[in-house]
Amino acid sequence: MLTVTNPEDINWATMPKEDLLLGNALDSFVTLHLAHNLTLPKESQQINLLLSKCIPIFNEMEEGGLDVNTKLLTEITDNLIKDISVIQKSLDNNSVFKKFCAFDSSVTEFKLSSKLLNGFFKWFDNQVETGQSEDLLDFIGVNRSPKTNQYSFNEVNLLKIESEFARLANKLKKPYPNQIIQTKEEEKWLSANRLIQDLMKLRRMKKLHDSYFATATAIIEREKSSKLYCNYNLTGTVTGRISCEGMSYNRKKYGVSMHTLPRNTDFNFRDVITPSEKEREDGWLFVTVDYSTMELRVMAQACQDPAFKTAFQNGDDLHLLTAAKIFNKREEDVTKEERQTGKMVNFLTLYGGGPKRLAEELQISILKAKTIIKDYNKAFPNIDRFKKKVIKYLTTFDQSLSLFGRVRRLKDTYSTVSKDKMERFRVERQAVNAIIQSTASDILLATLVNLDFYFKEKNIRGRLVATVHDSIELVIHPSDLFTHFQEIMELFHKPDLQKAGISTLYSYPLQPLTRENQQGSYLKESPISEWEIPFKVDIEVGPSFGSNIGIDFEESNGKYLITNPYE
Numbered sequence: 158m159l160t161v162t163n164p165e166d167i168n169w170a171t172m173p174k175e176d177l178l179l180g181n182a183l184d185s186f187v188t189l190h191l192a193h194n195l196t197l198p199k200e201s202q203q204i205n206l207l208l209s210k211c212i213p214i215f216n217e218m219e220e221g222g223l224d225v226n227t228k229l230l231t232e233i234t235d236n237l238i239k240d241i242s243v244i245q246k247s248l249d250n251n252s253v254f255k256k257f258c259a260f261d262s263s264v265t266e267f268k269l270s271s272k273l274l275n276g277f278f279k280w281f282d283n284q285v286e287t288g289q290s291e292d293l294l295d296f297i298g299v300n301r302s303p304k305t306n307q308y309s310f311n312e313v314n315l316l317k318i319e320s321e322f323a324r325l326a327n328k329l330k331k332p333y334p335n336q337i338i339q340t341k342e343e344e345k346w347l348s349a350n351r352l353i354q355d356l357m358k359l360r361r362m363k364k365l366h367d368s369y370f371a372t373a374t375a376i377i378e379r380e381k382s383s384k385l386y387c388n389y390n391l392t393g394t395v396t397g398r399i400s401c402e403g404m405s406y407n408r409k410k411y412g413v414s415m416h417t418l419p420r421n422t423d424f425n426f427r428d429v430i431t432p433s434e435k436e437r438e439d440g441w442l443f444v445t446v447d448y449s450t451m452e453l454r455v456m457a458q459a460c461q462d463p464a465f466k467t468a469f470q471n472g473d474d475l476h477l478l479t480a481a482k483i484f485n486k487r488e489e490d491v492t493k494e495e496r497q498t499g500k501m502v503n504f505l506t507l508y509g510g511g512p513k514r515l516a517e518e519l520q521i522s523i524l525k526a527k528t529i530i531k532d533y534n535k536a537f538p539n540i541d542r543f544k545k546k547v548i549k550y551l552t553t554f555d556q557s558l559s560l561f562g563r564v565r566r567l568k569d570t571y572s573t574v575s576k577d578k579m580e581r582f583r584v585e586r587q588a589v590n591a592i593i594q595s596t597a598s599d600i601l602l603a604t605l606v607n608l609d610f611y612f613k614e615k616n617i618r619g620r621l622v623a624t625v626h627d628s629i630e631l632v633i634h635p636s637d638l639f640t641h642f643q644e645i646m647e648l649f650h651k652p653d654l655q656k657a658g659i660s661t662l663y664s665y666p667l668q669p670l671t672r673e674n675q676q677g678s679y680l681k682e683s684p685i686s687e688w689e690i691p692f693k694v695d696i697e698v699g700p701s702f703g704s705n706i707g708i709d710f711e712e713s714n715g716k717y718l719i720t721n722p723y724e
Contacts, residue, residue, distance in 0.1 A: 200562030397595025427703025509586030
């Protein structure tokens, strides 16, 4: 019933029938209005079904949590603290910094504060010859705060400083390692470069300690538990990707995000995410199965470019093929650097980058970058045609639709920004990107549903632990993994999308079906069986999330043959 403003004075049993009927009528009116506005479009109903099947799976993963090897956590944390102390001493004893301390007696140790860094670089700028009339940091391109006019020392600006100081110091290196530095100018630059390198190390290691190791240690000590917990949000991103964050409740943290765990090789936080203590004793493995080039495969299905599709269907090296086409070479003559360029162009095109971005990445002229993109569009013409078709749909409906019917309604309507070239390009890129990313994410979710059903049906000694972008993480007994390896690989390579709720495939035909100004004139509806692009995964196993090795396997006559079994 509708909420009344004075519930203490209302007795529903004695209310006059006229008022009661009016209230019921208003209730029905509002409910009907909501039903009309909240009803999903036909195309998105299968996504709703898929998500409804995923909710209990994610709920189980959230409740199960992440098991932590607390002994290893303590060991790595102690070693990290020791290394932070060593770097701090190196900073404090740096010859250039000592001279700065003599200049400013209020400074006693090197701290990661904007005030200290602003003072240090201003002093250092007066100590060296740069050959530039402008300030050193202005020359490097460090941004200033508009409020204080002081330099901003965020990660991006510090990386600029680190790169420039390394370049300048490298120019001063002597041809012989033991040659004595000849000038005080050189000594200042080289000492300053060591200072910047130590500063960056300290910043990264303190962030690693504070955000992960110290946080995890505090949670485990407070809760007297060896678990951390994640929250997954199935609708938390506009692209359709699953988002993840450390669980919080009543302003207390109970975990970390699996999606942001760093890959520091010396102090790898991923190493402490393991099977439970009992599972470790029984030899259980932590397994990561990661979809390879998933978004490029989705693009191949979406754009229906013959060469792009054939590369995946034949298991060819797409990046090698791309390089051969844009450099007009035979594949066997393509260099390693040219293949890397081909890879970069593939992903740049996928995410909507232009000539300027390509020129920056490859350190080439914009003219050369434009030529490469032009040759790429000649090699794979349907990719560009597909994007134009999406934009045409966008101009009419202010939204894009994924291959499985997930709608991306653009925050800024296309008609509003169409006169601004940069804003128009941004919205167009978002529309295309949402189609690719959400379709890739939904394929992973469909696999998750299939995998969960299979594990429970076969009573496998294993459980799903997490999803991280295009991968699924699980812990499993080794005998169950290798006994069911064929079936598990089949579930990833050929997921039953229809069983997970996806029965219809939507596509943007290269030519309109009709000239009518309605949705049917732009989208083609097909059964999901018309999905043509094969999937491929990489699988890694080991004692933890961070310590694992890849399992090499090949498909032959429908069987997945392991070539380097995990021992």
